[in-house]
Amino acid sequence: MKTWFLKSWMGLLTCLLIAVPAWYLGKCFPIMGGAVIAIIMGMCLAPIIGRWRPHLDGGIRWISKKVLQLAVILLGFGLNLSVVAKSGLQALPVILTVITISLLIAYGAQRWMKIPTRIATLIGVGSSICGGSAIAATAPVIQADDDEVAQAISVIFFFNVLAALLFPLLGTCLGMDTTTGEVFGVFSGTAVNDTSSVTAVAATWDSMHQLGTATLQKAVTVKLTRTLAIIPIVLGLSFFSMRQAKGAGKVSLKKVFPFFVVWFLVATCITTVSVHFGVAESVFAPMKTLSKFLIVVAMAAIGLNTDLVKLIKSGGKALLLGGMCWIGITLCALLVQRLLGIW
Numbered sequence: 001m002k003t004w005f006l007k008s009w010m011g012l013l014t015c016l017l018i019a020v021p022a023w024y025l026g027k028c029f030p031i032m033g034g035a036v037i038a039i040i041m042g043m044c045l046a047p048i049i050g051r052w053r054p055h056l057d058g059g060i061r062w063i064s065k066k067v068l069q070l071a072v073i074l075l076g077f078g079l080n081l082s083v084v085a086k087s088g089l090q091a092l093p094v095i096l097t098v099i100t101i102s103l104l105i106a107y108g109a110q111r112w113m114k115i116p117t118r119i120a121t122l123i124g125v126g127s128s129i130c131g132g133s134a135i136a137a138t139a140p141v142i143q144a145d146d147d148e149v150a151q152a153i154s155v156i157f158f159f160n161v162l163a164a165l166l167f168p169l170l171g172t173c174l175g176m177d178t179t180t181g182e183v184f185g186v187f188s189g190t191a192v193n194d195t196s197s198v199t200a201v202a203a204t205w206d207s208m209h210q211l212g213t214a215t216l217q218k219a220v221t222v223k224l225t226r227t228l229a230i231i232p233i234v235l236g237l238s239f240f241s242m243r244q245a246k247g248a249g250k251v252s253l254k255k256v257f258p259f260f261v262v263w264f265l266v267a268t269c270i271t272t273v274s275v276h277f278g279v280a281e282s283v284f285a286p287m288k289t290l291s292k293f294l295i296v297v298a299m300a301a302i303g304l305n306t307d308l309v310k311l312i313k314s315g316g317k318a319l320l321l322g323g324m325c326w327i328g329i330t331l332c333a334l335l336v337q338r339l340l341g342i343w
Contacts, residue, residue, distance in 0.1 A: 008058040008059035008062055009059065010052070010055045010056050010059060011055070011056040011057060011058055011059020011060040011061075011062070011063070011301075012059040012062075012063065013059075014049070014056055014059070014060070014300075014304070015042075015059065015060060015063050015297050015298075015300045015301045015304070016297065016300075018038055018041045018042055018045065018300035018303070018304075019034075019038055019293070019296045019297040019299075019300045021041075022034045022035075022037040022038035022041055022296055022299075022300065023038075023293055023296050025037050026296065033132075033157075033160075033194065033197070034292070034293075034295075034296040034299075035132045035153065035295050035296050035299040036132075036153065036154075036157040036299075037296075038296045038297070038299040038300040038303060039150055039153055039154070039299045039300070039302060039303040039306070040303065041300065041303060042299070042300045042301065042302065042303020042304040042305075042306065043150070043303045043304075043306050044303075045303075045304065046303065046304050046305070046306065049304070056304070060301045060304050060305060061301075061305075063297060063298055063300075063301035064146055064149075064298055064301035064302050064305060065140060067294050067297055067298045067301070068136045068139065068140065068294075068295070068298040069136075069140060069260040070260075070294055071133075071136060071291045071292075071294035071295045071298060072133065072136055072137045072230075072260055072264055072291075073260055073263040073264050073267055073291075074267065074287045074288070074290055074291035074294065075133055075227070075264065075267075075288070075291045076263070076264040076265065076266070076267025076268040076270075076271065077267045077268075077270070077271050077284040077287040077288055077291070078224070078271070078284065078287075078288035078291065079224055079227065079228065079267075079268045079271060079272075080224075080271050080272050080275050080281060081268060081269075081271075081272040082272055082275065082276060083221060083224070089225070090186070090342070091186045091189060091190060091222040091225060091342075092225065093336060093340060094186060094190045094333055094336045094337055094340070094342070095190055095222070095225060095226050095229070097332055097333075097336045098128060098190050098191070098329050098332050098333055098336075099128040099129065099226075099229055099233075101128075101328050101329060101332045102124055102127045102128030102325045102328060102329050103124050103125070103128055105124070105321075105324050105325050105328045106120045106121065106123060106124025106125075106127070106321060106325060107120070107124070109320075109321045109324055110321070113317050113320070113321070114317075115317050115318065115321055116148070117142075118142050118143075118144045118145075118148050119144075119148050119151060119152060119318055119321075120321060121138065121142055121144075121237070122135050122138060122139065122142075122144055122148060122149065122151075122152035123152050123155055123156070123318060123321050123322050123325060124321075124325060125138045125233055126138075126152055126153070126155075126156045126193060127156065127159075127193050127322065127325035127326060127329060128193070128229075128325070128329065129193070129226055129227065129229045129230055129233065130193060130194065130195060130223065130226060130227045130230070131156045131160065131193040131194030131195070131197070132153055132156065132194055132295060132299070133194075133195070133227065133230070133295065134227075134229075134230055134233070135149060135152050135153060135156070136295055136298065137230050137234050137260075137264075138233070138234060138237060140260075141234055141237045141238050141241065142237055142241065143241075145305075146301075146302045146305035146306055147305070147306050149302050150302050150303060150305075150306040151315060151318050152318070153299065153302075154315070155315075155318050155319055155321070155322035156193055156194060156322065157194075158319065158322065159193070159322055159323065159326040160192065160193065160194050160197035161197075162326070163191070163192045163193075163197055163201060163326075164192075164197055164200045164201050164204070167187070167188060167191070167192065167201050168201065168204045168205050168208060171183075171184045171187065171205060172208070174334070176343060177343075178208075178209040178211075179209075180211070180214060181202070181205065181206065181211050181214030181215030181216070181217070181218050181219075182214075182218055182342070183337070183342060183343045184202070184205045184215050184219075185202060185205075185214070185215045185216075185217070185218025185219040185221075185222065186218065186219075186222055186333075186337060186342055186343075187333055187334065187337060187343070188201045188202045188205070188215070188219045189202075189218065189219040189220070189221070189222025189223045189225075189226065190222060190226065190329075190333045191329055191330045191333040191334075193329075195220075195223055195227075198219050198220065198223045199216065199219070199220065201219070202215045202216040202218075202219035202220070203215075203216050228268075230264070231264070231265060267287075271284050
């Protein structure tokens with residue numbers, strides 16, 4: 001342990017020095033969020049730290065893999081299954097349809113446009129479930145490299161910004177109910193992919209129509225329900241990877257099975273049972289906050305490992321795929337809400 005720390009401390013410190021200001025800037029600019037800011041800062045600093053790279057690589061690699069998994073585990077402490085069951089089930093058909101459509105679009109576009117499978121998978125999962133958190137959970141399972149993660153996060157961010165700017169106007173133009181936050185809350189919770197952007201969109205609607213926090217509470221509950229889809233999606237991808245490995249004549253359960261998702265589920269169950277027996281949900285708030293901060297730290301490491309020039313050159317198809325998923329999810333969410341009578 002001591003030897004590992006001596007080899008890794010410079011990389012760990014560098015990631016923290018990026019993550020701390022990125023975290024606070026993310027609070028000031030929630031549309032972007034700390035994770036995106038950390039990636040951008042890391043990519044900009046990567047060419048500057050080139051001469052110190054051998055001393056930094058150990059810590060940076062460890063953070064981009066292990067800390068990312070720890071962040072996903074701690075995310076489970078922000079999920080109370082009883083709350084999801086009460087308020088999120090109304091939106092469940094919308095959520096399931098949106099996830100299915102996004103994954104089908106990603107699969108079809110990957111084959112049609114010859115996009116690398118891992119990029120298409122990350123964008124499809126990130127668009128359909130919960131943005132950066134879903135990408136963080138999926139990346140180690142499909143063995144995505146840092147360039148691929150950065151590219152997927154960048155695509156998700158771009159459409160998050162568009163959603164934050166356009167969706168409140170879209171809701172108004174479509175005549176969504178402005179007396180309660182139900183309709184727009186379900187729409188923003190299912191059609192916007194990242195939690196920070198869901199919060200920004202829902203809070204804007206509340207401000208526009210003097211609804212207090214009604215829309216925000218509904219949207220966040222729907223978003224929490226959507227986050228649970230991480231579990232079957234990641235497990236499904238892990239078993240697919242296992243089958244591929246068997247086809248190649250070798251397989252290691254330890255390498256392909258995402259044990260960190262099991263701990264994510266354990267954390268979720270601990271939260272649910274504890275709250276049921278009278279423990280305040282605020283007790284788990286620090287772990288939820290720590291999860292978000294660790295994602296920012298991991299994104300700093302991923303940014304430092306990303307070739308910015310390569311990212312720009314190869315980003316066209318990924319951006320088009322993200323746009324197709326975003327439009328598909330938006331139209332699907334509106335259509336299913338209309339069919340179910342929610343809107």
